[in-house]
Amino acid sequence: MSVDATSAVEPAGLDPEQTAAVVAPRGPVCVLAGAGTGKTRTITRRIAHLIDRGHVAPGQVLAVTFTARAAGEMRGRLRGLGIGATGPQVQARTFHAAALRQLRYFWPQVVGDTPWQLLDRKFAVVSAAAGRVGLSTERDSVRDLASEIEWAKASLVAPEDYARTAAKLHRDVPADAEKVARVYAGYEQLKVRGDEGMLLDFDDLLLHTAAALEEHTAVAEEFRDRYRCFVVDEYQDVTPLQQRVLDAWLGDRDDLTVVGDANQTIYSFTGATPRYLLDFSRTYPDATVVRLERDYRSTPQVVSLANRVIGAARGRIAGTRLQLVGQRPDGPEPTFAEYDDEPAEADAVARAITRLLASGVPASEIAILYRINAQSEVHEEALTRHGIAYQVRGGEGFFTRAEVRQGIAALRQAAGRDDLPDTVGPDLVTLVRAVLAPLGLSDEEPAGTQARERWASLTALVQLAEEQVAQNETIGLDGLLRELSLRAEARHPPVVEGVTLASLHAAKGLEWDAVFLVGLTDGTLPIAHVLGDSSSAPDTAGIEEERRLLYVGVTRARVHLELSWALARNEGGRRSRRRSRFLHGLVPDESPASRIAAPAKPSKKRPRCRLCGKPLIGTTATMLGRCESCPADLDVELLDALREWRLLTSRELKVPAYVVFSDNTLTAIAEQCPVDEAALVAIPGIGPKKLSTYGEDVLSLCRGRAR
Numbered sequence: 001m002s003v004d005a006t007s008a009v010e011p012a013g014l015d016p017e018q019t020a021a022v023v024a025p026r027g028p029v030c031v032l033a034g035a036g037t038g039k040t041r042t043i044t045r046r047i048a049h050l051i052d053r054g055h056v057a058p059g060q061v062l063a064v065t066f067t068a069r070a071a072g073e074m075r076g077r078l079r080g081l082g083i084g085a086t087g088p089q090v091q092a093r094t095f096h097a098a099a100l101r102q103l104r105y106f107w108p109q110v111v112g113d114t115p116w117q118l119l120d121r122k123f124a125v126v127s128a129a130a131g132r133v134g135l136s137t138e139r140d141s142v143r144d145l146a147s148e149i150e151w152a153k154a155s156l157v158a159p160e161d162y163a164r165t166a167a168k169l170h171r172d173v174p175a176d177a178e179k180v181a182r183v184y185a186g187y188e189q190l191k192v193r194g195d196e197g198m199l200l201d202f203d204d205l206l207l208h209t210a211a212a213l214e215e216h217t218a219v220a221e222e223f224r225d226r227y228r229c230f231v232v233d234e235y236q237d238v239t240p241l242q243q244r245v246l247d248a249w250l251g252d253r254d255d256l257t258v259v260g261d262a263n264q265t266i267y268s269f270t271g272a273t274p275r276y277l278l279d280f281s282r283t284y285p286d287a288t289v290v291r292l293e294r295d296y297r298s299t300p301q302v303v304s305l306a307n308r309v310i311g312a313a314r315g316r317i318a319g320t321r322l323q324l325v326g327q328r329p330d331g332p333e334p335t336f337a338e339y340d341d342e343p344a345e346a347d348a349v350a351r352a353i354t355r356l357l358a359s360g361v362p363a364s365e366i367a368i369l370y371r372i373n374a375q376s377e378v379h380e381e382a383l384t385r386h387g388i389a390y391q392v393r394g395g396e397g398f399f400t401r402a403e404v405r406q407g408i409a410a411l412r413q414a415a416g417r418d419d420l421p422d423t424v425g426p427d428l429v430t431l432v433r434a435v436l437a438p439l440g441l442s443d444e445e446p447a448g449t450q451a452r453e454r455w456a457s458l459t460a461l462v463q464l465a466e467e468q469v470a471q472n473e474t475i476g477l478d479g480l481l482r483e484l485s486l487r488a489e490a491r492h493p494p495v496v497e498g499v500t501l502a503s504l505h506a507a508k509g510l511e512w513d514a515v516f517l518v519g520l521t522d523g524t525l526p527i528a529h530v531l532g533d534s535s536s537a538p539d540t541a542g543i544e545e546e547r548r549l550l551y552v553g554v555t556r557a558r559v560h561l562e563l564s565w566a567l568a569r570n571e572g573g574r575r576s577r578r579r580s581r582f583l584h585g586l587v588p589d590e591s592p593a594s595r596i597a598a599p600a601k602p603s604k605k606r607p608r609c610r611l612c613g614k615p616l617i618g619t620t621a622t623m624l625g626r627c628e629s630c631p632a633d634l635d636v637e638l639l640d641a642l643r644e645w646r647l648l649t650s651r652e653l654k655v656p657a658y659v660v661f662s663d664n665t666l667t668a669i670a671e672q673c674p675v676d677e678a679a680l681v682a683i684p685g686i687g688p689k690k691l692s693t694y695g696e697d698v699l700s701l702c703r704g705r706a707r
Helices: 016-022 039-052 068-080 095-110 123-132 139-154 159-168 177-190 202-215 217-226 240-250 300-311 342-358 373-385 402-415 426-439 449-471 477-490 540-554 619-624 636-653 663-672 677-681 688-706
Strands: 029-033 061-065 091-094 116-118 198-200 229-232 256-260 288-292 335-339 366-370 390-393 499-503 512-517 557-566
Touching: 016 039, 016 288, 029 039, 039 061, 039 068, 039 229, 039 256, 061 068, 061 095, 068 091, 091 095, 095 202, 095 217, 095 240, 123 139, 123 177, 139 159, 139 177, 139 202, 139 240, 139 449, 159 177, 198 202, 202 217, 202 240, 217 240, 229 240, 300 540, 300 557, 335 342, 342 366, 342 373, 342 512, 342 557, 342 688, 366 373, 373 390, 373 449, 373 499, 402 426, 402 449, 402 477, 426 449, 426 477, 449 477, 512 540, 540 557, 619 663, 636 663, 636 688, 677 688
Parallel strands: 029 256, 029 288, 061 091, 061 229, 116 198, 229 256, 335 557, 366 499, 366 512, 390 499, 512 557
Antiparallel strands: none
């Protein structure tokens, strides 16, 4: 049943809908909570309400989440409400942490003396199973097989049923389904170590916990006597295996509160399914259902765009969409920008971030979000060029990824061979492709998530080679390696609090004042493999999940939001891309003859050396304003003074020295000795914010040397 929110007595600090969820009668409660609607506040207040009214004791409540961070936040909120200050506390844990605790307690009753050990890294065991059936044991192939085994176990699919189920679901399998099934079976066999006992992976924790409660009456009675009330956060992300555990916990009881939003379901590749949330009222006909639609996170302008994004969704999940209502004051309208190529897009984003920083928005409150990790490379470069500190969340920086390091190592090995001809121009690109092919580069995008990520990163290396050839037709392999080395070195700043770079999946559950959603083209969002081709039909469910990814991305923004796309990958490349189909009807001017309003595009003319006049190639040369081979007129004493000033300034501000100025920027200042603001800002890495913060000090040092 749905609750009339206005009929409830409103506790302090809650809106009517939140109040309805908090004071709902003990029993099944389903809270459909949109992004930014205060779900954590609501469910912790509900737990506190049940305890305060004497319905349950703190130690009888088990609340499960999907991340340790969310569990920690819930425990903190409960402590703030005075719950569990003395005596037993509410147990707020992830599914796996709760199962691990229970299994350790009940194992002797269920299994006896047979020892077991947690297998937290399964790579070696999966690799051994793959080798037995003749499949690749390369890192990414094994990781894809491990992910497929995890999906099967989370979906309650046994090895003998895997191939049939994968075919029925048209699953994107990383290898022949029958061989994957044999790897799965072999993996399960290898975990049994005879007298040494058993290895249990994280999914086994859930399987054994469920079985202990299902098959052992004494265990079930003891557990159910201890825990009387259950809360599940992010219920749209529950897997069949997790639901089986939840059912075992509950038995024939119904004291359950679930919270979720089916339109934020973005992890189906792991086995997550919203069907338990969608079917909650069928499972519990007397359930109380409350909809939280007041968005306290984002401005009405961002909320309006989010509603329009998800409003175009189709299918059963879309039928539960929540019409969010923004509660914050008005803010700027989201902007849309189209660029000729990715470098232009990344440069414009970096310039926009520079303006936000100058206006007072902290770097930690700004994020660039993309669909796949390989897209970060061009933005890492642009941020580095503009002297903006950044951190990559949920992944590694481009040049620190294993496949990129392996690719560069292979190119270095090729450069050291004496049986290869000197190659320049297009022949260099061909050579790069040939060297990277054994590492996973192919003409067609492969199956498997990890294999696709590797392929995308190696493809980005090839595209970097194409970019360098376009700028210098005489560049050879040694020159390319020097440029890659310079770029890698420039992007290895200390870990600092800076602009966040993250994939849309890694951004779930987070929020920022300003968000840039980049690379929004068909083939990227939605991702290419769900679009189908001449031999396969589009994956309708997959396309709808990609739409939900965009929705999640939009709802991460509090105030500032820009959506952008590029028509080509490389500067001057063929403009063969088109903006994402999800943007249809959202962009203010849909006229094909009209260019999307975008920030003024910077000139693409290469900067030239201030000494010899040649075009500058490479990050270091650009920062210094001269070719690295040209003689430098370096004022060593000025450089020493600048370094001492930077050290003192960084200590005073309690930030790494890199955040003040990079070494290359200090060197450029010591070489050029600017004596006015115009000359100082002409040095790359010095924008308006750094000019206003440090300009007077730096110019004072320079003028002292100029006299």
